[in-house]
Amino acid sequence: MRYLADIQRYGRDVVDRAYTIRCYIWLAIAVIVIVLFNICQVSPLFYVRRLYIPALDKSLNSSTNASIIFDLSFINREILSNVYYDPVNVTFYDSPNQNHSIANFTIPEFTVKQSEYKAFKSTEEVKSGVVNTTGLDFEAAKREIAANGFKVFHVSVETSVRHDYYVFWKTKRYVYKRGKDVKIGDTGAANLGKDIFVWFRVTLVGLVVMFLSADIYF
Ligand SMILES: *[C@@H]1O[C@H](CO)[C@@H](O)[C@H](O)[C@H]1NC(C)=O
Ligand SMILES: *[C@@H]1O[C@H](CO)[C@@H](O)[C@H](O)[C@H]1NC(C)=O
Ligand SMILES: *[C@@H]1O[C@H](CO)[C@@H](O)[C@H](O)[C@H]1NC(C)=O
Numbered sequence: 001m002r003y004l005a006d007i008q009r010y011g012r013d014v015v016d017r018a019y020t021i022r023c024y025i026w027l028a029i030a031v032i033v034i035v036l037f038n039i040c041q042v043s044p045l046f047y048v049r050r051l052y053i054p055a056l057d058k059s060l061n062s063s064t065n066a067s068i069i070f071d072l073s074f075i076n077r078e079i080l081s082n083v084y085y086d087p088v089n090v091t092f093y094d095s096p097n098q099n100h101s102i103a104n105f106t107i108p109e110f111t112v113k114q115s116e117y118k119a120f121k122s123t124e125e126v127k128s129g130v131v132n133t134t135g136l137d138f139e140a141a142k143r144e145i146a147a148n149g150f151k152v153f154h155v156s157v158e159t160s161v162r163h164d165y166y167v168f169w170k171t172k173r174y175v176y177k178r179g180k181d182v183k184i185g186d187t188g189a190a191n192l193g194k195d196i197f198v199w200f201r202v203t204l205v206g207l208v209v210m211f212l213s214a215d216i217y218f
């Protein structure tokens with residue numbers, strides 16, 4: 001509609017040239033956005049969703065149970081690329097300064113798919129497992145919990161990851177190392193709050209897409 005009105009007002013040549021130039025500008029902006037989104041990728045997040053040590057659970061009589069039961073969460077906030085994890089080395093420590101490990105575990109390699117920008121939702125992959133501790137002093141841990149109400153453990157993950165890169169390629173492997181302190185109380189379980197995910201990137205992309213398509217259709 002606006003196209004025809006503009007032709008009547010300014011003449012066909014002028015209007016065609018203006019519209020062509022505008023098309024090129026939008027194309028250039030789209031290319032810049034795509035390049036930026038491939039170069040500046042946000043790294044995936046790591047959370048501890050659950051950590052349960054039955055031996056520290058006051059309601060059980062299981063001080064000989066060496067299990068650590070865990071759910072670890074790996075979150076991809078990218079809308080344009082999957083994240084490929086190599087086998088993840090998980091280490092559990094009985095203090096935040098990580099000078100004494102109490103268990104090791106390896107998660108086999110896996111992929112976390114790109115987020116769905118339409119659903120405004122990051123993609124999360126939860127890896128659960130059970131591992132036996134060696135070298136955790138349960139009695140000392142119980143005393144600390146009785147005295148302070150909690151004991152701080154630490155969960156660290158170490159692996160390398162790759163991203164998709166311009167759809168057809170993958171980036172090189174880079175080292176991915178994260179850790180979280182986890183407070184365990186006398187239920188033997190961590191008291192973990194709900195996390196708020198960062199959605200600004202998907203929101204931004206949604207806006208850019210809306211903006212571009214709205215203008216091109218006019
Ligand atoms: C735990 O075991 C002790 C001794 O074996 C017993 O006295 C106590 O009642 C048990 N507690 C529970 C909750 O089973
Ligand atoms: C330790 O406790 C967990 C959870 O209560 C249970 O599933 C597991 O079988 C126990 N392991 C042993 C060796 O008792
Ligand atoms: C680890 O560090 C803490 C605090 O610095 C200390 O109390 C503890 O003895 C250390 N543990 C080991 C195994 O070195």
Ligand SMILES: *[C@@H]1O[C@H](CO)[C@@H](O)[C@H](O)[C@H]1NC(C)=O
Pocket residue numbers: 091101102103104133134135
């Ligand atoms: C975990 O692995 C590290 C490095 O391989 C090792 O030094 C440590 O003793 C292991 N800890 C346990 C509890 O097996």
Ligand SMILES: *[C@@H]1O[C@H](CO)[C@@H](O)[C@H](O)[C@H]1NC(C)=O
Pocket residue numbers: 066130131132
């Ligand atoms: C942990 O130890 C218990 C008892 O010794 C054993 O039955 C169980 O298979 C062990 N679990 C793992 C994951 O090694």
Ligand SMILES: *[C@@H]1O[C@H](CO)[C@@H](O)[C@H](O)[C@H]1NC(C)=O
Pocket residue numbers: 089158159160
């Ligand atoms: C994970 O642990 C294995 C065995 O200890 C080791 O060979 C490998 O290099 C570790 N991977 C990372 C990323 O640290």
